[in-house]
Amino acid sequence: MKNIVLIGPSGVGKTTIGKYISSKLKIEQVDTDFIIEKKFSMSIENIFKKYGENWFRIEESNIVKEVSNKNNIVISTGGGVVINEKNIENLKSTGILFMLVGSIDTLTRNLMNSNKKRPLIGNYGYDEIYKNVKNMFFEREKLYIKSADYLISVDNRTIEEIGEEIISFY
Numbered sequence: 001m002k003n004i005v006l007i008g009p010s011g012v013g014k015t016t017i018g019k020y021i022s023s024k025l026k027i028e029q030v031d032t033d034f035i036i037e038k039k040f041s042m043s044i045e046n047i048f049k050k051y052g053e054n055w056f057r058i059e060e061s062n063i064v065k066e067v068s069n070k071n072n073i074v075i076s077t078g079g080g081v082v083i084n085e086k087n088i089e090n091l092k093s094t095g096i097l098f099m100l101v102g103s104i105d106t107l108t109r110n111l112m113n114s115n116k117k118r119p120l121i122g123n124y125g126y127d128e129i130y131k132n133v134k135n136m137f138f139e140r141e142k143l144y145i146k147s148a149d150y151l152i153s154v155d156n157r158t159i160e161e162i163g164e165e166i167i168s169f170y
């Protein structure tokens, strides 16, 4: 079976929804950011601080290539995975790409409740996060849409509703 690949901006729920699908279908979930954090025993935030974004992107591409060799898994990606066309090519070779779509307000609120630090977004309260998320989303919107096989709305829906919709396409 093809992989279920979740793409979309930070705070849209790629990790959480991936977990739901994985437990419901009893298939493995991989999260590209978690794999990088484990590999270097360091948080994404510290990796950015110590090695910089370019280095992170190279590692991210390596991990994407590795997990794209698998089948029948759920892949939760980092929000920047679409920047590199080769990543999308690799992910598409074995997977169906679902873009999770949410309002900037939803993303901001989810990020405010998240423990994971996003070095490119910061955490200085609602207004700052909203502004950064919005700018980043508009920069990448076309890439997400171009890459996605399906768009899945997350606004005002439960994790179960979103997960079940994805499973129904699969």
Ligand code: S3P
Residues within 6 Å of the ligand: 008, 009, 010, 011, 014, 033, 044, 077, 078, 079, 080, 081, 117, 118, 119, 120
């Ligand atoms: C990034 C998103 C993050 C993480 C890194 C870079 C981005 O993942 O990969 O901080 O460029 O959008 P999330 O999508 O889980 O926030």
